Amino acid sequence: MKKKNLKHKEITVFFLIRLDIPLEYIKSENLKMLMKNPEIIDIYEITGGYDLLIKVKLHDIDRISEMLKLIKIIGGVKNVTTILSSMIIKENGKAYID
Numbered sequence: 001m002k003k004k005n006l007k008h009k010e011i012t013v014f015f016l017i018r019l020d021i022p023l024e025y026i027k028s029e030n031l032k033m034l035m036k037n038p039e040i041i042d043i044y045e046i047t048g049g050y051d052l053l054i055k056v057k058l059h060d061i062d063r064i065s066e067m068l069k070l071i072k073i074i075g076g077v078k079n080v081t082t083i084l085s086s087m088i089i090k091e092n093g094k095a096y097i098d
Contacts, residue, residue, distance in 0.1 A: 009059060010057045010058065010059060011057070011058045011059070011060075011061055011064075011084065011085075012055070012056070012057055012084070012085035012088065012091075013055075013056045013057075013058060013064060013067070013082060013083065013084055013085070014053060014054070014055055014056075014082075014083040014085070015052075015053070015054040015056065015067070015068070015071055015080050015081070015082055015083075016050040016052075016053055016080065016081040016082075016083065017050060017051055017052040017053070017054065017071065017077055017079075017080050018049065018050050018051055018077075018078045018079050018080075019051040019052070019076045019077060019078055020076055020077075020078040021075075021076035023045055023051060023052070025076065026074055026075060026076055027074070027075065030073060030074040030075060031043075031074060033070075033073070033074075034054070034070070034071070034074060037070065039056050039057060039058055039063070039067065040054060040055070040056055040067075041055045041056060041057050042054070042055040043055075050081070054071065064082065064084075068080060068082070
């Protein structure tokens with residue numbers, strides 16, 4: 001497996017969020033605040049042990065703690081698991097390895 005010679009300046013971060021209230025009880029204006037943030041790429045309602053998955057692209061690793069604070073503002077957040085991508089293999093249909 002050969003990596004293409006690409007320098008990624010963005011950090012891809014996934015936040016897995018467990019809510020302590022149903023998603024429909026989260027204030028819509030709080031969710032809209034998240035949706036307006038340009039660093040937040042995707043927000044999914046998911047099944048399994050978590051309720052939401054948020055994909056974020058950051059240019060500075062120090063922004064992770066700020067994003068966590070922003071996510072917790074929506075209310076009803078029981079816990080958040082933060083996952084940093086170590087390598088992009090394929091994204092938006094584009095392969096990054098040969």
